[in-house]
Amino acid sequence: MSIHKRITKKSEDYSEWYLDVVEAADLAENSSVRGCMIIKPWGYAIWENIQKHLDAMIKATGHINAYFPIFIPKSFFDKEAEHVEGFAKESAVVSYHRLKFNPTSRKLEVDPEAKLEEELLIRPTSETIIYDSYSRWIKSYRDLPLLINQWANVVRWELRTRPFLRTAEFLWQEGHTAHATMEEADQHAIKMLNVYKTLIEEFLAIATIPGKKSESEKFAGAHTTYTLEAMMQDGKALQACTSHHLGDNFAKAFNIQFQDKDGKLKYVWQTSWGLSTRIIGALIMVHSDDNGLVLPPKIAPLQVVIVPIWKNDSEQTLVLNKAEEIYQMLSRTDITTKIDIRDYLTIGEKFFEWEKKGVPIRIEVGPKDVQAGHTVVVRRDTLEKSHVKFEDIRNAIPATLNSIQQNLFEKSRQFLYSNIHEVHSYEELKDVVENRNGFALALWDGEEASEAKVKEETKATIRCIPFDMQSNITGNCVISGKPAKYRAIFAKSY
C-alpha cells in the first residue's frame, strides 16, 4: 500500500481497521492461493518470538519435540466417530501424486495413472496420525507419561478467511500426551492451559478468562476442553488457545494400551493442546490503535528505533555519532535496537512507518537535542514524548519498556473486566451481547437447548464456564428459568 494510505478508524469500521493495521504494519498479505496468507517478515518475527518463549516453557514442563507426517490416511478418520463429525470434512484431499506434461497445450495435467489407492488428507490437526504411533510406542507404565509437542502447519478449508484469524493454512504447535490415569490427564490439560496463560499474559500482555467449554463448543472427540478467552476492543471474544482432556476416546479408537504396575492392560488417558498464529490476530486487536500496530515490548521484533534528524553534513555527523553511541549502549543490554539511516524518506515518513509497525520506543536525535544533552523518547502505547538526558538512557529505556509492557497488560485487564456484565435476565443478556459489546456472565442450566436458543437469537455462544466464577450457584438459568448449574460467559466471537 502507499505509505500515506489512511488507516480506517476503529470507531468507523472495526473490521476494516483490522485489515488496514495488518497491511500498514506489513504483517501479512493474501497470496495467490485462495484463503492462504503470506506471513511477511515483520509478522513472522512476532511468531518467532512467540515460538521462542512458548517452546522454552513447553520444554521446561518436560515435553520433547518431534515431527509427524503432514498426511493422514483417510481411513484414520473413520476410527473416531465424533472426531470425524467435527473435523476432517473441510480438508485438503490429495488424490494424485503426479502431474504430466501435455506437449500440445504445453501445460501440466494430473496423471490419471498416478491416483492414490487411498486418499490422503492434509492434517487439520494431528491426533489420529500421532496416536497411530502412540499405539506402537506405549507398552508399559514406564513409557508414561509420554509428553510430546510438534510445531507444524495445518490446513482447514475455510470459506471466509481473514489474515491470522482464519486462514486455510496456519502455523501452530500441538502437544499430545498420554497418561496412566484420568486424573493425571485432566491435571496435565489444566497445567498446559496455565502455561499458555503465562505466555499470553506476561509476553503478549493479553488478559484472558480461563474456563471450560460447554459440551457443544468443545473439541470433537475431547472429554473436556479448557480455553482462554480474550476480549477484543470491539467486545467480541477470541479463543486464544485450547487444552483438551481427551479422556480415553482416542486410546480406544487407536488401541493405545499399557501394562500397568498391577500387570493389567489398560487404556491411556490423553491430552492435546494448541496455540496458533491466530494469537497474532488477538495481539493486533487487543493493543493496536488508529495509528497502527501496538506491540508489547517482550514480543516486538524491534524494541527501540533510533531516528537521527539532520539537515546538513555537519549536523549529520553530529547526530549519527550520538545515535551510534546510544545504539551501542542499548545493544550491550538485551534490548533490540536499530538506527534508521535511510536517506530517501523524510523524518515524518520514518516516524509514521515505525509507529504503524508498533515499535515500542522511538528515540529522536536531532542537532538541538545533542547540544541540549538529551534525546526525545516517544512511547508507542501512549504516544507520550519526553526528554531523556543521555546519561539516563541506559536506565530509562529498560524502565520505559517495562512500563509499556505493564501498561498494555493493565489496559487489557481493565477493559476485559469492565466489559463483563453480570446479567439477571434474558433481556439483559441480549442487551449485553447485542448492544453493549461485552461478555454476559449469566446463570445457566447446563442444557444445550438454552445455549442453542441464545445462539440462534443473538449469535452469541458460551465462550466458557469460567473456573473462578462458580461459587454459590443459586438461582435460575436466565434463559430457561430452570435451576442453574453454572455461571457461563456468553459473547459473540471471532
Add this chain to the structure above:
Amino acid sequence: MSIHKRITKKSEDYSEWYLDVVEAADLAENSSVRGCMIIKPWGYAIWENIQKHLDAMIKATGHINAYFPIFIPKSFFDKEAEHVEGFAKESAVVSYHRLKFNPTSRKLEVDPEAKLEEELLIRPTSETIIYDSYSRWIKSYRDLPLLINQWANVVRWELRTRPFLRTAEFLWQEGHTAHATMEEADQHAIKMLNVYKTLIEEFLAIATIPGKKSESEKFAGAHTTYTLEAMMQDGKALQACTSHHLGDNFAKAFNIQFQDKDGKLKYVWQTSWGLSTRIIGALIMVHSDDNGLVLPPKIAPLQVVIVPIWKNDSEQTLVLNKAEEIYQMLSRTDITTKIDIRDYLTIGEKFFEWEKKGVPIRIEVGPKDVQAGHTVVVRRDTLEKSHVKFEDIRNAIPATLNSIQQNLFEKSRQFLYSNIHEVHSYEELKDVVENRNGFALALWDGEEASEAKVKEETKATIRCIPFDMQSNITGNCVISGKPAKYRAIFAKSY
C-alpha cells in the same frame, strides 16, 4: 526394537547398518503413510540444533524469515519451462477440499462437489509461489537486495524412500534472494554455500568438497548450482546442500522488475539455497560405527550422560550424591547433561542405550570410584576409557568434548581426501567408482555425452567441478579423449 537387537555390521551390509543405526538410536521410523517418516524426539532434537545454529548464521548474513503458502497453483509451474521439466511432476496434488460422511458405509468419501477449479500442488520447493510475491514487492533498487529465508516442510513423491535420505515429506530451509546485478547474485550464492560449509564443518564435523554442478546435474531452472559434496563411509557421495544462482530465469517468468538508479526497468537476479533433514542422513553415515550413532558434541542433543552404579542403599546414596554434584558442576557451564537414574535397567543396558544414541561422553560413578576420588570417563568416538579425578572434571569434560569434535572432523577430512583418487584413464575412473569406493577426480571435456557415458556404464555421476582443483587444466578428457575443460569428481551417490 528389542533393546538387544544387534546392529548389522557396516562391513556386512552398509545399507542395513544405516537402517539399524537409525532404529537403534531411535532417530526416526516409518509412518503409516507411504514414504513419510516420523522424526522421533532424538532425531528432531538434532534437527533443532542444526536449525538453531543455521538460523543464527542466516540472520547474521542479513536475511529475515517469512512464511509462504504450502500450496502452489498448478499454473505457476507452467511459467518456467525448465523448472517444470525438472520439478513438479512427482508432487502431491490436491484436487478436492472436502470429504463427506456416507451414512451407509459409515465412512468418509471425497465430495465430488468440492472439486477445486485449479489443482494445487504441495510445494516441492517454493521458487514459484515466493517469486509471485516478489513480483509485487520489488519496485525499486531500494528494495534490493531482498534477502528472505523460510523454514518449511516440502513434499516430493519418491518411489524408493529411506529415512532422512529420501522421504516424500521432508523439512528444510530455503533461502530466496533478489539482487540488482548478476555478479551480486552469483557472489551471494557462493556466500551462502560458505555459510553451509561453516555449519557442516564446525558443527556437524563433516568435511565437504565445494564446487559447481554440471549442466545436467544442476537444479532445473538455475543458471549455476553450487554444492557441497560429502563422502559417506562406503565411499559414496552425498550432496549436503545446494546454492543456486538462478540468473534472471525466474525474474523473466514471473516478471520481477525494478527501477534502477538510472531510471531503467530491469529484471532482478536471484539465488535460492537449501539445506534439509537429509543432512542428518549424512551425519549418521559419516560418523557412526557398529555400536550405533556417533554424534559431534556441538550437535548432540545430550553431551554428557552420568551413570551412577550401586548395589545397595548406602552405595546408592553415595553415588547419587556424587553424580548430582557432577551434574550441578557441568550444568553451570553450557554443557547439556543428565543423570540416568532408571532403576529398571541394568548398568549394561544403560551403557548400551547411550552408546547407540551417540552421546559423546559417559561418566560412570561407582562406589569404588567415589572412594578413589575419580570417575570413569568414556568417550563415544574412540570408546576410550580414562579415570578423571573429581577436581579435574570441570576442565576435562569441556576439553574432551572439544577433542571429540575435532577428532570427528579430522577423521572425516582424512577419509574424504584419502579416497579422492586422481585418475588418468577411463579404466582407472571405472575402477575407482566401481571397486575402490571413492571419488574419481578426472579431466573432463565438459560435454554431456561424456558424462552420460559414465553414468550409463558405471552409475557414477559428476558430483561437482571442485572450485579448488581447476588450475593447470592440460591434457585430455579421460572419457572422450578430447581436450579437457575441467577437473570433475565422479562418484556414485545417495
